[in-house]
Amino acid sequence: MSSHAHSAPHAMPAPTGFISKYIFSLDHKVIGIQYFLLALLAVCIGIVLSVLMRFHLVWPGAHLPFISGGIMTPEQYLALVTMHGTIMVFFVLTTAPQSGFGNYFLPIQIGAADMAFPRLNMLSFWTTFLAFVALIAAFFVPGGSPISGWTAYPPLSGLGQVTGPGEGWGQTMWIVSIALFCGASLMGALNFIATIIDLRAPGMTLMRMPLTCWGWFVTAILGLLAFGVLLAAGVLLLLDRSAGTSFFVPASEVVTDTLLNHKGGSPILWQHLFWFFGHPEVYIAILPGMGVASHLLSTFSRKPIYGYRAMAYAICGIGFLGFMVWGHHMFVSGMSPYSGFAFSVLTMAIGVPSAIKTFNWLGTLWNGKIQFKSPMMFALGFVSLFVSGGLSGLFLAQPAVDNRLHATYYVVAHFHLVMGVAAIFGIFGATYFWFPKMFGRMMSEPLGKLHFWITFAGAYCIFMPMHFIGIAGSIRRYADYTGVQYLAQFQPVHKFMTIAAFITAIGQLIFLFNFFWSLKHGEKASDNPWNATTLEWTTATPPPHDNFGGHYPSVYRGPYEFSVPGATEDYIPQHLAPQEVSRSK
Amino acid sequence: MHRDLRRSTASRLHVRGSAVTPAILALLIIIMVAVTVYVFAANLYPAPPPITAIGQMIDRQYDMTLFVTGLVFILSQLGLAYAIFRFRDRGQKASFTRGNNTLEVLWTSATIILFVGLGLLGRKAWAETRFVPAEPDAIHIELTTNQFAFNFRYAGPDGKFGRIDTAQISASSGNPLGIDSNDPAGKDDIVTPTLTVPVDRQIELVLHSQDVIHNFYVRELRLQQDAVPGLAIPIHFTATKIGQYEIVCTQLCGLGHYHMRSLLNVVSEADYQSFLKASAQ
Numbered sequence: 023m024s025s026h027a028h029s030a031p032h033a034m035p036a037p038t039g040f041i042s043k044y045i046f047s048l049d050h051k052v053i054g055i056q057y058f059l060l061a062l063l064a065v066c067i068g069i070v071l072s073v074l075m076r077f078h079l080v081w082p083g084a085h086l087p088f089i090s091g092g093i094m095t096p097e098q099y100l101a102l103v104t105m106h107g108t109i110m111v112f113f114v115l116t117t118a119p120q121s122g123f124g125n126y127f128l129p130i131q132i133g134a135a136d137m138a139f140p141r142l143n144m145l146s147f148w149t150t151f152l153a154f155v156a157l158i159a160a161f162f163v164p165g166g167s168p169i170s171g172w173t174a175y176p177p178l179s180g181l182g183q184v185t186g187p188g189e190g191w192g193q194t195m196w197i198v199s200i201a202l203f204c205g206a207s208l209m210g211a212l213n214f215i216a217t218i219i220d221l222r223a224p225g226m227t228l229m230r231m232p233l234t235c236w237g238w239f240v241t242a243i244l245g246l247l248a249f250g251v252l253l254a255a256g257v258l259l260l261l262d263r264s265a266g267t268s269f270f271v272p273a274s275e276v277v278t279d280t281l282l283n284h285k286g287g288s289p290i291l292w293q294h295l296f297w298f299f300g301h302p303e304v305y306i307a308i309l310p311g312m313g314v315a316s317h318l319l320s321t322f323s324r325k326p327i328y329g330y331r332a333m334a335y336a337i338c339g340i341g342f343l344g345f346m347v348w349g350h351h352m353f354v355s356g357m358s359p360y361s362g363f364a365f366s367v368l369t370m371a372i373g374v375p376s377a378i379k380t381f382n383w384l385g386t387l388w389n390g391k392i393q394f395k396s397p398m399m400f401a402l403g404f405v406s407l408f409v410s411g412g413l414s415g416l417f418l419a420q421p422a423v424d425n426r427l428h429a430t431y432y433v434v435a436h437f438h439l440v441m442g443v444a445a446i447f448g449i450f451g452a453t454y455f456w457f458p459k460m461f462g463r464m465m466s467e468p469l470g471k472l473h474f475w476i477t478f479a480g481a482y483c484i485f486m487p488m489h490f491i492g493i494a495g496s497i498r499r500y501a502d503y504t505g506v507q508y509l510a511q512f513q514p515v516h517k518f519m520t521i522a523a524f525i526t527a528i529g530q531l532i533f534l535f536n537f538f539w540s541l542k543h544g545e546k547a548s549d550n551p552w553n554a555t556t557l558e559w560t561t562a563t564p565p566p567h568d569n570f571g572g573h574y575p576s577v578y579r580g581p582y583e584f585s586v587p588g589a590t591e592d593y594i595p596q597h598l599a600p601q602e603v604s605r606s607k
Numbered sequence: 608m609h610r611d612l613r614r615s616t617a618s619r620l621h622v623r624g625s626a627v628t629p630a631i632l633a634l635l636i637i638i639m640v641a642v643t644v645y646v647f648a649a650n651l652y653p654a655p656p657p658i659t660a661i662g663q664m665i666d667r668q669y670d671m672t673l674f675v676t677g678l679v680f681i682l683s684q685l686g687l688a689y690a691i692f693r694f695r696d697r698g699q700k701a702s703f704t705r706g707n708n709t710l711e712v713l714w715t716s717a718t719i720i721l722f723v724g725l726g727l728l729g730r731k732a733w734a735e736t737r738f739v740p741a742e743p744d745a746i747h748i749e750l751t752t753n754q755f756a757f758n759f760r761y762a763g764p765d766g767k768f769g770r771i772d773t774a775q776i777s778a779s780s781g782n783p784l785g786i787d788s789n790d791p792a793g794k795d796d797i798v799t800p801t802l803t804v805p806v807d808r809q810i811e812l813v814l815h816s817q818d819v820i821h822n823f824y825v826r827e828l829r830l831q832q833d834a835v836p837g838l839a840i841p842i843h844f845t846a847t848k849i850g851q852y853e854i855v856c857t858q859l860c861g862l863g864h865y866h867m868r869s870l871l872n873v874v875s876e877a878d879y880q881s882f883l884k885a886s887a888q
Binding site for chain 2: 069071082087095096097169171175177178181185186187253269272273274275276278279281286287288289290323324325326328329332354356357359360362363364366367370371373374377378380382383384385388389390391392393394399402403406409410413414416417419420421422423425426428429430471475477478479482486490491493494495498499500501502503504506507508512515559584585586587590592
């Protein structure tokens with residue numbers, strides 16, 4: 023199958039210099055860890071921003087020493103909304119599960135020595151890093167960071183300083199950052215796809231790939247098709263802002279009594295381009311998590327994944343349908359109501375592969391022998407959160423019902439549960455699961471459990487009540503609730519959610535402590551501490567520079583051979599030839 | 608013997624320890640389901656009742672969706688909780704199965720029918736709000752938004768809206784919409800910051816925006832629509848209950864977004880006529 027596997031019989035020499043080994047590394051494992059650490063830094067900033075937002079909503083008049091002026095202004099609140107969303111969606115939910123864990127484990131799980139294009143891989147990481155620096159710089163430019171949300175709808179985002187503070191330099195930095203990020207993601211997507219198609223070990227057919235690899239594969243295809251569109255849209259928006267073009271800004275545009283000189287662009291065109299990226303982006307965030315959850319549920323139930331083929335097809339089905347539903351973000355935008363109806367039916371249809379996945383996860387647990395290790399806790403949490411967050415999508419997918427719920431906290435609850443918290447649970451599960459392989463030590467199990475309890479209960483306490491007030495009409499992206507009278511009644515609920523958010527955020531310190539403490543002091547890990555079946559567990563811990571120490575594995579079976587009748591062990595690794603499997607008599 | 612005792616204590620602890628975690632997790636999920644179902648069933652945070660017939664239709668569709676998704680929510684979460692506790696590691700052997708094609712086909716078809724069917728059922732309410740045009744005798748009102756205000760325009764006694772000249776837009780001199788002073792049809796146009804409509808009459812509201820995208824949302828109407836610069840977007844509604852309701856902007860439009868609000872006054876026909884008369888002067 024792969025000529026690469028046979029043409030590289032000797033171990034590749036590892037780089038020796040510090041810079042080539044850790045900074046400008048070509049090793050997919052180092053790059054994976056670089057992505058992971060970048061996402062870790064980003065998520066810490068993102069969480070702090072969200073806690074500040076929650077705090078301001080409940081105590082709007084509080085004096086905050088680190089804010090210029092002492093009391094948070096509406097534009098500062100909207101800057102937090104914008105930066106929180108952008109950081110979390112791009113630099114956490116896209117970066118950690120795909121670029122981080124995908125980079126590290128995809129080549130090892132398919133039996134390759136590295137990604138197909140190691141230099142492109144390095145370039146992709148450093149471009150992402152640059153994008154992150156550009157975004158953070160938006161905090162410090164004159165006017166502050168942008169206030170138009172992570173969706174950056176023009177004309178608000180297309181006219182510069184006239185539409186509000188932060189819409190000058192801040193918005194420009196935002197566009198530059200996103201454009202860089204798109205470029206980096208395109209490189210990454212290309213690399214992932216080439217690696218999966220060309221570098222699989224002998225015997226690693228597509229239908230023997232772990233479901234994690236299926237998740238990364240389909241995510242890479244989505245990225246390749248989606249990020250190019252956002253990149254183009256970003257460039258057009260930049261031109262509208264600085265070169266006087268009118269792609270998204272209509273004629274007769276009047277801001278504070280001043281007529282601007284634009285000629286007949288369409289604000290709705292931006293929404294189409296943005297959501298053509300934006301909806302697949304939701305699946306870019308969650309598909310790797312689905313792969314990880316499937317992988318963990320099977321491993322820790324000691325059972326083959328239920329309906330492997332159905333699971334792989336469901337991932338493809340979600341990816342395929344994911345490109346046909348972007349209009350459900352635009353039911354009330356002024357788009358043709360007939361398109362709205364078509365988008366609605368397609369969106370309801372995307373619930374079907376999602377339901378298939380859920381049923382198969384339950385099927386995997388059924389009659390299993392469930393081991394409640396930290397990674398498994400997060401995988402189980404993932405299933406619960408995915409169900410809760412996914413079902414509310416069936417309301418929002420119907421344009422008539424969306425008339426009532428659009429832009430309320432119901433939407434905030436929906437997407438946070440399903441693409442935010444569930445995806446984060448996928449990342450946590452992956453971290454606890456693969457940490458021993460990456461760093462050679464186990465993470466603390468009691469601390470992992472404690473972290474799980476706080477995060478699981480906390481997530482529900484933060485986001486479940488948002489459904490309730492959303493249904494009653496509470497609007498999102500409001501800096502405070504004094505402007506609209508009926509919003510005052512929801513204040514006790516907001517207080518509850520803020521306290522829950524505060525506790526949950528503090529709980530994440532347990533994870534940080536566990537992570538860094540275990541790097542040095544964790545119990546030494548064996549090569550296969552979970553008795554798992556896939557190829558990463560057949561190599562040394564941590565894996566050598568070329569992953570398998572000069573020999574390349576062949577694959578003889580599917581990825582989830584647990585509790586096979588007749589076998590002595592309750593797991594059969596993928597690389598064991600049939601004659602090597604020890605059988606009980 | 609001493610060692611045996613220690614080992615048996617340890618193994619007993621192991622067994623007990625492994626039951627506590629799944630029990631707590633299953634219980635947490637059950638509590639989450641119970642609280643959620645209770646809040647919905649007891650209607651702790653009620654939305655105000657709809658004041659249009661279409662609003663009632665939307666609520667029926669909402670209720671039906673709530674019933675279907677609620678059922679799936681309860682069954683799958685409780686199924687998960689049950690599996691977590693029931694199939695915990697007690698030293699048993701896991702069953703070996705790769706799945707069941709009949710079941711796959713069964714739940715795939717069931718969800719297609721349930722989810723897509725629900726979507727198709729919802730089309731009627733959507734068609735009523737957006738496909739069906741306003742009736743010919745509907746009252747025409749224009750809404751023009753800007754940062755951060757709503758302005759409603761009535762055609763006045765001549766029934767005609769005056770031309771708009773963007774060069775004449777000036778909120779400070781009392782012409783926020785830029786009604787052309789040279790157009791006689793505009794002389795009697797009424798511009799107000801709040802919306803007053805007669806009860807039981809269909810209103811056609813045409814949405815415009817001068818600067819950025821805003822939104823017109825009245826939760827009692829169960830209706831929201833973006834106002835987009837460069838577009839004139841018509842919506843229509845027939846309010847059936849006299850009262851005062853809040854109009855809010857739901858599209859992020861800048862730093863004043865949170866206080867961009869107005870009022871919808873649904874009044875009797877007589878009060879509506881006197882409102883028009885008073886505003887014309």
